[in-house]
Amino acid sequence: METLRQIGDALLKADSIAVLSHVRPDGDAIGSAVALGQVLSQLGKQVTVLNEDGVPAALEFLPGVSMVKRPSDLESPLVVDVTLILDTASEQRAGDEVWATFADRGVLINLDHHVSNPGYGDLNFIAAKAPATGEIVFDLIKEMDWPLDEISRYNIWAGISTDTGSFRYPSTTAHTFEVGAELVRGGVDVGEISQDLYESYPLRRIFVLRELLKELLISCDGKVASWKLKRAVINEHGVQPSDTEGLIDVIRSVDSVVIAVFFEEMEDGKIRVSARSKTPNADVGKICAEFGGGGHQLAAGTRMAGPIDEAAVRFLSSVEKVING
Amino acid sequence: METLRQIGDALLKADSIAVLSHVRPDGDAIGSAVALGQVLSQLGKQVTVLNEDGVPAALEFLPGVSMVKRPSDLESPLVVDVTLILDTASEQRAGDEVWATFADRGVLINLDHHVSNPGYGDLNFIAAKAPATGEIVFDLIKEMDWPLDEISRYNIWAGISTDTGSFRYPSTTAHTFEVGAELVRGGVDVGEISQDLYESYPLRRIFVLRELLKELLISCDGKVASWKLKRAVINEHGVQPSDTEGLIDVIRSVDSVVIAVFFEEMEDGKIRVSARSKTPNADVGKICAEFGGGGHQLAAGTRMAGPIDEAAVRFLSSVEKVING
Numbered sequence: 001m002e003t004l005r006q007i008g009d010a011l012l013k014a015d016s017i018a019v020l021s022h023v024r025p026d027g028d029a030i031g032s033a034v035a036l037g038q039v040l041s042q043l044g045k046q047v048t049v050l051n052e053d054g055v056p057a058a059l060e061f062l063p064g065v066s067m068v069k070r071p072s073d074l075e076s077p078l079v080v081d082v083t084l085i086l087d088t089a090s091e092q093r094a095g096d097e098v099w100a101t102f103a104d105r106g107v108l109i110n111l112d113h114h115v116s117n118p119g120y121g122d123l124n125f126i127a128a129k130a131p132a133t134g135e136i137v138f139d140l141i142k143e144m145d146w147p148l149d150e151i152s153r154y155n156i157w158a159g160i161s162t163d164t165g166s167f168r169y170p171s172t173t174a175h176t177f178e179v180g181a182e183l184v185r186g187g188v189d190v191g192e193i194s195q196d197l198y199e200s201y202p203l204r205r206i207f208v209l210r211e212l213l214k215e216l217l218i219s220c221d222g223k224v225a226s227w228k229l230k231r232a233v234i235n236e237h238g239v240q241p242s243d244t245e246g247l248i249d250v251i252r253s254v255d256s257v258v259i260a261v262f263f264e265e266m267e268d269g270k271i272r273v274s275a276r277s278k279t280p281n282a283d284v285g286k287i288c289a290e291f292g293g294g295g296h297q298l299a300a301g302t303r304m305a306g307p308i309d310e311a312a313v314r315f316l317s318s319v320e321k322v323i324n325g
Numbered sequence: 326m327e328t329l330r331q332i333g334d335a336l337l338k339a340d341s342i343a344v345l346s347h348v349r350p351d352g353d354a355i356g357s358a359v360a361l362g363q364v365l366s367q368l369g370k371q372v373t374v375l376n377e378d379g380v381p382a383a384l385e386f387l388p389g390v391s392m393v394k395r396p397s398d399l400e401s402p403l404v405v406d407v408t409l410i411l412d413t414a415s416e417q418r419a420g421d422e423v424w425a426t427f428a429d430r431g432v433l434i435n436l437d438h439h440v441s442n443p444g445y446g447d448l449n450f451i452a453a454k455a456p457a458t459g460e461i462v463f464d465l466i467k468e469m470d471w472p473l474d475e476i477s478r479y480n481i482w483a484g485i486s487t488d489t490g491s492f493r494y495p496s497t498t499a500h501t502f503e504v505g506a507e508l509v510r511g512g513v514d515v516g517e518i519s520q521d522l523y524e525s526y527p528l529r530r531i532f533v534l535r536e537l538l539k540e541l542l543i544s545c546d547g548k549v550a551s552w553k554l555k556r557a558v559i560n561e562h563g564v565q566p567s568d569t570e571g572l573i574d575v576i577r578s579v580d581s582v583v584i585a586v587f588f589e590e591m592e593d594g595k596i597r598v599s600a601r602s603k604t605p606n607a608d609v610g611k612i613c614a615e616f617g618g619g620g621h622q623l624a625a626g627t628r629m630a631g632p633i634d635e636a637a638v639r640f641l642s643s644v645e646k647v648i649n650g
Contacts, residue, residue, distance in 0.1 A: 165491075165519075166490075166491045166492060166493050167491060167492045167505070167515070168491050168515065168516075168519035168523060169515070169516060169519070170514075170515065170516025170517070171516075172509070172515040172516070173509060173515075174506045174507075174509040174510040175506075177502045177503070177505040177506035177509060178502070178503070178506045180492070180502040180505070180506075181499045181500075181502035181503045181505075181506065182499075184497075184498060184499040184502060185499040189495075190492070190493065190494070190495060190497040190498075191493075191494055191495025191496070191497070192495070194490075194493035194494070195603065198493060198578060199574075199577060199578040199579075199580075199603070200578070200580040201578050201579055201580060202579070202580060203543065203547055203579050203580075203581060205579070206538070206541065206550075206575065206576065206579055209534075209538065209575070210535075210538040210539070210541070213531070213534060213535040213538060214535070216531065216535070218528065222528055225531075249524075250531070250534070251531065252524065253523065253524040253525070253526050254526055254527070254528050254530070254531060255524075255525040255526060255527060255528075256528055257528075
């Protein structure tokens, strides 16, 4: 593994740089890519920030995100000295279309905080203890003494804030708070960006929540909570995929709940199942694997055949075995 | 107004100190009182931490909170050299029973961050720009170079974290993050305390949320969202005051919403009103003042005569004037 200075020096040597992050990008994927894309542009580099799925609507408020291109936006195959891939645990997670745009990707620099990242770059910096790639990007900029402007500050903030659940997850360190202090001193308006990140849900999210609560099922003495989002509700309210993001936390945050499950009826009639556990002993990854899905001990998912009520009964019967056994 | 050092010196001169905070205490009321109660005890003072309503169930996990007494726990009238009142905008907000326990309250020291605090103490330190009284308590302890132990760290954290919505509200400053960094360096386990504060709700909170969503009212083109908690629901689910803490954020976080209002039917038939605004232009402090209440531009409250449906109509008509005017 390289040092941050070696990563920075390699970037300085390049004239043209592509900056990538993962498909279905979150705040840290977009934030870290735009922050570093901006800094490298200011240093006079020819920068192309590229994401398979582009900027999600919920992050369009961030300054500078118009620099993020989708593969279809490019007119000719990319030839660059360096490709910098951020927050992306495996090469494929950047997306097939992204990789297909390259005629020559040059030196691959892999900067990430995912512990599962095998270090697939030519140069690698994997800081598994960093709560967000945004924090590593900040450290790199400081290490190299590069200028940090408003666009970079807001995007680093977005990465750190979203990947730490607003400075709450166990991965948050004293250094994370120090970075927060420095970004605020530099001019980040905490109230404004927090409002944009966390208080700007469409009204239909509340209607979805209301419908979900009607279908709330508590079982196993309160240890299991689950709810169902039916097609009729999705159609009635014009629910977008991002509307339900994080709603499972509402039932996960009940003290007695060990496993929380979200069943969603897809357009094709299949049932999307998302499961969360509070303890490795109640391994939802294993339960989802029974149904052909995957994931980790604490967060996993699968797709099942409908109808939704029958899928829920079958899945929850496996959940109950784990809880009671 | 005094300096922090003058406040600290006055506390040092006292042998016996009563530490008070407001009725229906939140994380900052309990956290700042226990943190400073603990520090003063360690300095050899005879400390009585007193709260009209005691420690809410949701905060019982905090270390050291067993030091908080209710007026009924005291066997004889209190005689102290100093009474330190924390996070309490007006003298009455400490509660009638609390004041009735005193035979002699000595010198009254008033330490607070509420801008509406008129400085009713003999000595006063009101830092309206501090996001939490917990942050002022931290600054006082640092200014005086008093030792900070685990109990104080966790309680200061609880105060700051809850009063800033986990480092998100506009009141959060670079200094707030610096305090966060120092508390984490000192040993606060961010993941653990965040789970205790934000992911350990009783199941009845979810049932309350379900009932509130049934009573959700959206008005003024989506700019105003309000809901009502009726006595029947409170009784049916055995709702505790702390169960509803923060639920208003569910409706406040809708993008179109400017003002969110929570109406709650109290045991005595009075209606407790909590209002939140996203902008100083829509000043909920002013609206609440119309009805005899108080607070800030962005967060305020009042009590009204029932019945709840009529109180809501009257209050919302003032809200609509502000929104449309």
